[in-house]
Amino acid sequence: MKQTLLSATLDNGVVLLGESLPGLESVAVAFHAPAGAVHDGPGRCGLATLSGEMMLRGAGRRSSREIVEALEGAGVQWSQSVSASHVSFAGAMVARQLPEALPIYADILRRPRLAADELENARQMVLQNLAGTEDDPAHRTLSALRQLHYPSPWGMPSEGISAEVEPLDLQAVRSFVAAHVRPGGAIIAIAGRIDWDDFVHRVAALFGDWEPGAPPPVRPGTRGPRVRHVPHDSQQTHMALAWSAPPYRSDESYEATAGLAILGGGTSARLFTEVRERRGLCYSVSAGYQTLRDHAAAVCHAGTTAARAQETLDVILAEIGRLPGTITAEELDRVKARAKSGLVMQQESSAARAGALARQWYHLGGVRTLAEELDRYDRLTVGSIEAWLAANPVRDLSVVSLGREPLEVPHALSA
Amino acid sequence: MRFRHERLDNGLDVIAEVTDGAVSTSVGFFVKTGSRDETDALWGASHFLEHMVFKGTADLSGDEINRRFDWMGAAANAFTSEEDTVYHAAVLPEQQQEAVSLLARMMRPALRTEDFDTEKLVILEEIRMYDDQPPFGADDRCRAAFFAGHPLARSVLGTIDSITALDVDAMRDYHDRRYAPGNIVLAATGAVDFAGLVEAARRQCGDWEPRENPPRTGAPLPRPPDGRSSVATITRPSATLEYAVRMTAGPDGTEDDRFPAKLLAMILGDDSGSRLYWALVDSGAAEHASLHHHDFLDAGLFATQLSCDAADVEGLLARIADLYSGVARGGVAAAELEQARNKLAGRVVLAGERPRRRLFGVGLEWAHGDRYRSVADDLAIVEGIGLDDVHRVLDRWPLHGPAATVLAGPHPATSPGHFL
Structure with missing residues (x-):
């Protein structure tokens, strides 16, 4: 099978990856910034998840609601997630909608408002999600297993711990985003019906002047009981x-x-x-x-x-x-x-x-x-x-x- | 994409949506049987039988079936619903004939007593597994209340008691009646060799004896709108959240209104960007709040699902009722409709790219009424839905009308009920 894999790197370190899948009508793009839960810090388990949620709640000229309406109005199937290593924003859409979607994602990553009036709502959403996981036996079992197996902070639950999410303030979120949502370690991947040159051109225009920087390294700590x-x-x-x-x-x-x-x-x-x-x-x-x-x-x-x-x-x-x-x-x-x-x-x-x-x-x-x-x-x-x-x-x-x-x-x- | 259809002499339908250049082929046997076709003595038999189909034929052991699927690199599985039992496999195109032949042979299972007794333990574990998970049976209980007295009231899995009491001879008889060729559709999507598919069907299924298929619908449908609202509770003192399911009537699977009904559900209760999302989920008032439309052969319903702190459940259900009354009075806005149409169109295109996703749409449409719609047909339907269609659905099927509601969880301190 013939496969077309493409890559490019912006001067500030952002890595662009592409794969052309000419049989498809769709294109999917995924933005990963190195702001995962391993950077939460002691006593702040859930900070990355709260920050990722806050990034969606208003960015650039759009409010929280306008972001969702703009993406969904363009037929974009969007998602946001936080893993141990990354905060990720992704979207899959009919290929012609890509030029409309890219600037929205650029705003989310580079110009999140992180506004005070969204903090309590975002926190409540994170806490509700945590309460929901308490009722899911398989999730709880596997989450506990990760804490036993991996050295801290790699095994900590990326969705957070309620008691540690409750006291997080806006300053913590803003500092976290400023320090970790950076071009060093960021990856933008695209696959489907793509025009690579056009994509690189657009991404360079949107992300090329993103000030360089990368999050500090994480030191592995101890493991839990066996x-x-x-x-x-x-x-x-x-x-x-x-x-x-x-x-x-x-x-x-x-x-x-x-x-x-x-x-x-x-x-x-x-x-x-x-x-x-x-x-x-x-x-x-x-x-x-x-x-x-x-x-x-x-x-x-x-x-x-x-x-x-x-x-x-x-x-x-x-x-x-x-x-x-x-x-x-x-x-x-x-x-x-x-x-x-x-x-x-x-x-x-x-x-x-x-x-x-x-x-x-x-x-x-x-x-x-x-x-x-x-x-x-x-x-x-x-x-x-x-x-x-x-x-x-x-x-x-x-x-x-x-x-x-x-x-x-x-x-x-x-x- | 091209649609192909051929009916064998014994009544088995063979259909395919052929996509040249697709990377994979998906095949499936769609048996027109499910929990609605059971009696009380057979409660759970359709789903149990689905498991038994993987336990082997007269000349193939269950282990051998599992090995063959893995050897083909197949993503193979099955599911049972109220109306359908579906066996499916996604393979690389060169494995099409192997996959079809194996699935076809499986449709004539040995149903050995020894396998039946062991698999019964697995089914009982599956029932307990779901019983331990949100919404803790509230969905099944709500459907039972909504369809009380109708065959659709029966849950798919059955109960610990009904499965324990089920007898292997009753299952054999059920299989003989329900797995007749006229009651089965063989469907394929993706890179399909249709001539090969028909040839395999003739070879493997041509000698299946036809049976008379009695009508599946016709039982008078109890409509909660004619009756009263009901509220029931399932107590789970140790649950962290309270889970609520609320059902009201909606258009059935034969009515054109089922399409605007799905768009309406998306506007009001999709997992993101909907009215329920902005009212309850965005603020963290609820963990989850959604509205979906489900259609059956002769019935339809709107299901509202809510999970939240137990202390808030009454207040939030009341807010949802207000939201539904508000939309009944004020309708939906053109911009909301446009956003939902674009969202749905995007989903149709993306799902249409994957043969294994397409298989279910294509196979179930044919199983439910000898109908086929291409991706382009689906997009044209979405494009053609107007505000008047959505408002007609709101009028005909009032969401704020009489409902069956079930709550599962630790429950609020006061007894639920007055808010309906």
Whole structure:
């Protein structure tokens, strides 16, 4: 498949990435600024999320409402999010609307009003969202797991902590935006029906005079305890496990990803087969690979009736233990087939491609072509995965249970 | 895009929307059966059967089915609703025949007693999982109240009791009746080889015995507008927020008014930029406030969903009722309509680019009435909706009229009810 990948860098450091997908009518653009939750600072968990919300509430000549009306009036499907590393604003639209949408995003990133009369509304919205996550057992379980597994602040909940969001003031938001929403580390990615030269010209006009600067580096702190139970009044007990994996930029991340897919990636994977199909222990059980830039994790998650939760955990642990030395060529073939068709089908979504370009740049400082990625999957062998598993035995496991009763975790695994 | 249709001698419909140059092919079997086609003794059988279809045929084990889908690199899954059971797979074009053949074979499952007993445990876990999640059953309970006495009142998953009591022979009989060729549509979108699709259908499905398909609609529909409003509660003392679902009548799946109804719901209650959003969500008064229109074969409804602090739920429901009364009096503005039309048109174009998204629209339209609409047809409909259409819907289906409401959560200190 022919692929057209493009990139450019403005003098102030903003990176522009593009991919032409000529079969599409749409274009998707994603703006990432290095103002993620790892920069919240001690006792201010949620500052990035509150700041990202405030950036949308009035920018340049438009009020909060005028921004939304302008985007939606142009048929833009817009979104805003805050991850550990970035605040992101994205939009997907019919290609002809792009010239109308770009200046709105430039205002949001460069000229947010951060007005006093929006602060309480924005704070209440963040607090409402936090209250909602309290009622979601899977979200709470996985959020607690991240706090155990990753060193602080990388595992802190990007959506915030209520008690720390409540006292944040306008000055904190303004300082945060001024220090972190900067061109150094910013990425603007576009995919779909694009005119690259026109896009670069427009972006340079909108962002070229953005004063250079980059946020300060983040120093990793300590990790939480290895095992935690979260009391929750639910019929099901949720359990989640994590152990270390190589980050995406490491070449071995492909071996890790494939090994985890064999364990828990598809409906023919071992966990689905043994836990659900064979024993009927739960509705959903999976294992997969998660990555930040410098830290990554293998993560398993399942939820089941309290009475069968210990058995479920025991079966999951047994399958994790059984993985090394038992991988078959047929299993690897299936993992390769799933990965390849997933990569190829991504070409149908301008939004998925814009997101993938930006993610790759953040992790790798470059973008891999589809051919390079497919080739890397082709080069996976049973031997290379087994070698990785042998060199990286599962240890130092983080385990979270959520429900009425805690689970027993074998001491040897969590020590 | 080209539309193709062929009907096999036994009644199975084969349809495709062919997009030259598409990267992938999506295929699906759309079985015209769901919870509305069950009896009390079969409550939950459609969805349970959907799981059993993945447990194997006479000569294919469930494990083998799972392995084959993964080996094809398929994104395969299934879902069951009140009216449909859909099995679908998205694959690279060279895997089309493999995917169609496997799905076709699965439509004649073995329904082994041993698999039935194990899968029953999985279904019970699925019921408990949803019961632990917002809105804690308020949606099912509200639909039960809204459709009381009608087949659409039954929830898709069934209950712990109905699933526990379900018998494998009853499921086998249900399958024999409902999975007849005249009751199934095979649909495909994307880079489709239509001749290959029809050939695979003939080979795999040509010997399926036709059955008589009794009419699915006709039960008299209880309309809350003719009756009274109702309020019910589900108590979850440990929930952080209160969840409310409120249903009023709307146009059904045969009426042209269903299109302006969807646009009206977008103006009033889309997740962003709508009247409910600016009134309740933007200020952080509510975690969520939305309005959606759902249509069925012979019924339709508007569903309002709200989540907020329990102490605020009565006040906010009253504000929503005021907002609906206000729009009934004052109508919507031309600028609001224009924004919603552009928003909807954008969504139609973006969804239309992905064969796996298109599959559901194309397959369900045909399953519900032998209809096909291209993306261009959909855009023309959106473009053609005027203020008079939206105002007619408001008039015919008053949002501030009698409603079924269910609250789930810790509840306010005072008893709910007076605000309706």
